[in-house]
Amino acid sequence: MKEGPDIAQIGALIGDPARANMLTVLMGGRALTATELAGAAGITLSTASSHLAKLEAGGLVSQRKQGRHRYFALADDEVGLMLEGLMGFAAHRGFLRARPGPKDPALRKARVCYNHLAGDFGVRMLDRLVADGHVSVDGDDAALTAEGEAKMAGIGIDVTGLRSQRRPVCRTCLDWSERRSHLAGSLGEALLSRFIETGWARRSEDSRAIHFTPKGERQFLDLFPLPERR
CATH class of the missing domain: 1.10.10.10 (Winged helix-like DNA-binding domain superfamily/Winged helix DNA-binding domain)
Incomplete structure (x- = not known):
């Protein structure tokens, strides 16, 4: 060709x-x-x-x-999304590292995917936003609803500022460990930044892991009640 x-x-x-x-x-x-x-x-x-x-x-x-x-x-964001997608594809097809390190549980729970939250917490956050009607998802596309804008304003997220950026406010990103989608886009970045700014979580110095404090985790779960796993 x-x-x-x-x-x-x-x-x-x-x-x-x-x-x-x-x-x-x-x-x-x-x-x-x-x-x-x-x-x-x-x-x-x-x-x-x-x-x-x-x-x-x-x-x-x-x-x-x-x-x-x-x-x-x-x-840019497109490179990060491409790489996370490849990681998800590799994991789904069984192309995994032979000896996972001891940090894997932390990475699977919560980690940074370029600039947004990934792992179990990232996937469950998107699940809750969709379940509550705050984000609508259609395939790989996602959009923040009017109810979602009110929800984000209550968290301290400037949605108007996000909309003024040239990149999408919401988009989905395939999670390599959960093999389902988590929230990307400028909203995904803003939420992760907010969690860190408020002291709910901190970034690891030597890995991609995001560590929530006990109080931060409780507040996260209150804000995004986790749906029951089937």
Whole structure:
């Protein structure tokens, strides 16, 4: 096929194990140096720099300079959503790491997916918003209802400000551990930021895990009562 999108180029960029590891680390939403990414991928700094140049040329990562340092991050939301979707597909098809680490339970409970909440808590939050009529979902598309706007205002979310952004307010994202959708978009990001700002939760320093305090977890569950699992 000589016309249309070339998925082979994207597949080749992501398919290298070292580059895949660096992209996975960047799913935590933080900007990292080449040295930090080299350590995460288990490769030398010079090799990491070569990989990052390819990822940047392919539009998967971007960099910014601060003083003498250069920091790398995922290029945009679309890259994060694509990677989380691939993780979900890989998990569904049985392509899992052979020896899950001890942090897996924390990651499965609550973690950051680029800039929004994922894991069990992320999926259940979307479930409750849909069940209460605050978010409507149609396939991969999602929309905040009028009732949902009132709900978000009560939490302290500026929905008008979210609507002024160029990206979608709501969208669904396939969760790799739950194999169901969680809430992404600018609303997903705003909610996670709100949980952290209020002290309900904090981000892990060395992983993508989100840790809720005992009080924060109670408040989260009060705000989003978890539906019974069938």
